[in-house]
Amino acid sequence: MKYKLLLVLAIISMSINTAFAHGDGPDFFRSIGKIYVVVGVMVITFIGITCFLIYIDRKIKKIENEISSHN
Amino acid sequence: MKGIWWKGLGVLLMLYVIIVGFLMPLRPGITTAFPQNIKSGETSVITASTYNARLETLSASDLRAWLVRDTTYILQAQSVKISGDQSVDVTFDVPENLPVDEEVLDFSLVLDAPEMGSIVLPYSIFIAKKGSDLSSGMTAWTSDSLGKLNKHKGLAIPFRNLLFETLRNTYFHVSLWFSMFILFLISVIYSIKFLRKREPYFDNVASSLVEVGTLFGILGLATGALWAKNTWGTYWTTDVKLNMAAVSMMIYAAYLVLRSSIKDGDKKAIISSSYNIFAFFIIVPLIFVIPRLTDSLHPGNGGNPGFGGEDMDNTMRMVFYPAIIAFTLIGLWMSNLMIRYKKLRNRIDEI
Known part of the structure; x- marks a missing residue:
């Protein structure tokens, strides 16, 4: 599961540039002194931490299920 | 409270980093100068584009400009005309001869004003030699010095070209x-x-x-x-x-x-x-x-x-x-x- 999440993360970070490139003129990321690159970096970091939260959430859910079925 | 304070500290510091990291402005800088290639013995107008310089708040008499080779060979601009908030036209009266015996020499463009501080675009202007007598026109290159340059006022992070x-x-x-x-x-x-x-x-x-x-x-x-x-x-x-x-x-x-x-x-x-x-x-x-x-x-x-x-x-x-x-x-x-x-x-x- 973890590797799947990492794969998704890699694909998102690779496609984030092209996804925005068609939005607002040819060079969205390079406008205003390339500030949107910094925003993109923060978005990637946030997505990464969220993926970790989802990963640990699933693991804890599994334990909860085991405990409830044991009782 | 015990065992949780460092987690809170981490979140607060992160918040500080995001807010201050984004709000602190960049120092002014020069992004491009055009034309890059000029000839000696001619009067040339170089249009420089700046970033964060807010030139319209300055008066033209405060703004000084130079073409700088090193600490000895400095050419002061004949006139400086502010043509937009982030654009300035600098006129240089380049002497017939270059200070060093080379066919082409590279120079750095330096702008300086109080409040804004001094900003520089290194190795940006190339001057091609026209005359052949090295000794003539030397006074124009050596008569001026950069003197005391201004420092940028206010809290700001360094300007780096490309970055x-x-x-x-x-x-x-x-x-x-x-x-x-x-x-x-x-x-x-x-x-x-x-x-x-x-x-x-x-x-x-x-x-x-x-x-x-x-x-x-x-x-x-x-x-x-x-x-x-x-x-x-x-x-x-x-x-x-x-x-x-x-x-x-x-x-x-x-x-x-x-x-x-x-x-x-x-x-x-x-x-x-x-x-x-x-x-x-x-x-x-x-x-x-x-x-x-x-x-x-x-x-x-x-x-x-x-x-x-x-x-x-x-x-x-x-x-x-x-x-x-x-x-x-x-x-x-x-x-x-x-x-x-x-x-x-x-x-x-x-x-």
Whole structure:
């Protein structure tokens, strides 16, 4: 599961540039002194931490299920 | 309150880093100068585009401009005309002869005004020689000196051409790598502790820290790739810094594969602990030594970036150091969740 999440993360970070490139003129990321690159970096970091939260959430859910079925 | 204060501290520091890191402006700078090629013995108008300079708030008499070769050969501008908020026309009356006997010489364009400070575009203007008598026109080159240049007023981070606002990535991308390293360091300490005491808890701590550290490293690679696409035009180049970072991530990916491939709990812990110690001492030269021995495209490399240089100054350190602490504390929080999960897992498996 973890590797799947990492794969998704890699694909998102690779496609984030092209996804925005068609939005607002040819060079969205390079406008205003390339500030949107910094925003993109923060978005990637946030997505990464969220993926970790989802990963640990699933693991804890599994334990909860085991405990409830044991009782 | 006990046991939670450092998590809160991590979040507060992160908030400080995001707010101050984004609000602190960039110092003014020159982005381009046109035309780049002029001839000696002619009067040429150079149009310079600036960034963050807010030229319309200045009066033209305050703004001074030079073409600078070195401390002796300086040509003062004949006139300076502000043509827009971020654009200025500088007129130079270039003498017949160049100060050095070369066919073409490169000069740096320097603008200076109070409040704004002095800004420079290095090696930007090329002057082709027209005359042949070296001695004539020498007074024009040597009569002026830069004198006392102004300093920029107000709190601002350095302007770096090509980087522009992405200098702020120092707070996020670079801090991710630093905190990854701190997490790996703590993990090595716990691996050694485990090998000495054979307490399963120590192995839980070490492996959780490696998992979060690896995630930070992969995020470091992904954020770096996004930046590289918009600065170098490609997600990945065969740069030594990038390749060594990728190799160190693969070493830790191998750690995770190794752990998941061994079923027996005790054996798994012993083998992965010793692997972890080796892995850490391999990535130290990979990340910190080898990129400094050769040339690298990556900012902050070559020479000794440990002492700062032009990429890092005290205004940036005000945010950069808290950013490292913030990412480390958040990483520790994430691994803390993992450690607690593994503790529960072990206890349930025993039943």
